[in-house]
Amino acid sequence: MKEVSKRTWGFYMTDHLYLRTRDLALAGHISVQQVRNYEASGLIPKAQRSPSGYRLYTQQHLVALKTVKSMVPGYGWQWTAAIIQALHRGELSTAFATIDTRHAELASKRLQIEQTLAALHTLAAQPAPLPGTYHPQRFRVGEAAKQVGVRVSALHFWEQQGLLQPLREQNSHYRLYDEQQMRRLHIVVLLRDAGYDSKVILSVLDELAAGRPEKAIAAVEARSEELTRTSWVCIEAMAFFQRYVSEFWAQHIFVRGSTL
Structure with a gap:
């Protein structure tokens, strides 16, 4: 040598x-x-x-x-x-x-975040419906799960975590998902697919329910910036x-x- x-x-x-x-x-x-x-x-x-x-x-x-x-x-x-x-x-x-x-994993996460942001912006732009002006459709748990492409067990689990609060039929006590709960369900699926844990999702849902979508959007945008930094570190x-x-x-x- x-x-x-x-x-x-x-x-x-x-x-x-x-x-x-x-x-x-x-x-x-x-x-x-x-x-x-x-x-x-x-x-x-x-x-x-x-x-x-x-x-x-x-x-x-x-x-x-x-x-x-x-x-x-x-x-x-x-x-x-x-x-x-x-x-x-x-x-x-x-x-x-x-x-x-x-x-490829980073690219997939970036796409999910972009889709989540787009969904949140769309949700934030939607005006709240006036009470009594419509009669929303209600889904039982199996139908609700099919609408978003997940298993019934996932809806039960998210209910236990406080992410969903379905109604109950008066006589049969079957779970019912009205328009508000279906809206929450769509957000839960989007954010779970984007990698967020239950605490973050619950925070986003609470902000949206309180009419403060800006905080929910800011949280997802912060995640996007974090992912950009990770990609840059990988390049270096x-x-x-x-x-x-x-x-x-x-x-x-x-x-x-x-x-x-």
Whole structure:
């Protein structure tokens, strides 16, 4: 291995391009134990060992560590681990497919949020009906579930959580969903599909019921901005990933039969 300065990368090294565990930890701003954990979980390659048994890390380990740290904020630990572990197994297609899947997931969430926002704007623009001017249709639970494409058990669960408050038939006590409850049901389905938990959905429903749709819209717009930041972090992380692959794994990549 090529000899380098003892001050390369800003910390002491041996006469060869080897880093001690504590040097790698210092450069990556993590603990020594975390370095060992990263190696054990396949987030950085296995280190060579000195004759005395000490781990010998290299520039590749440092770039791998920086790549992982750049990816976690956008991809999360689970996605990052799947991508990097596949790379370290030499399975480039699997790593790229996993990246594509994560990006597709973000795109799907963005579409859901846009649809939710559009729905909320539409709901906010609708004037409240005047009492006594119409006779709304009422659905039993099975019919209501069919209208929104979910199971009856979902409506029962949302009722338990306070998201729905169906009426009851006077004699049979069957649940009945009038226009107001069907409107709530449509909003619940939209927001559940967009990934919101029950507390957030209940807050949105309360704001809409109180005639304050602006707060509900603002909550969804904040989620949209958060998703945009996540996408940007993923783009930045891909610069680190591209460098890592190009420097240390390019021999595994082939384009039209030629190595990159």
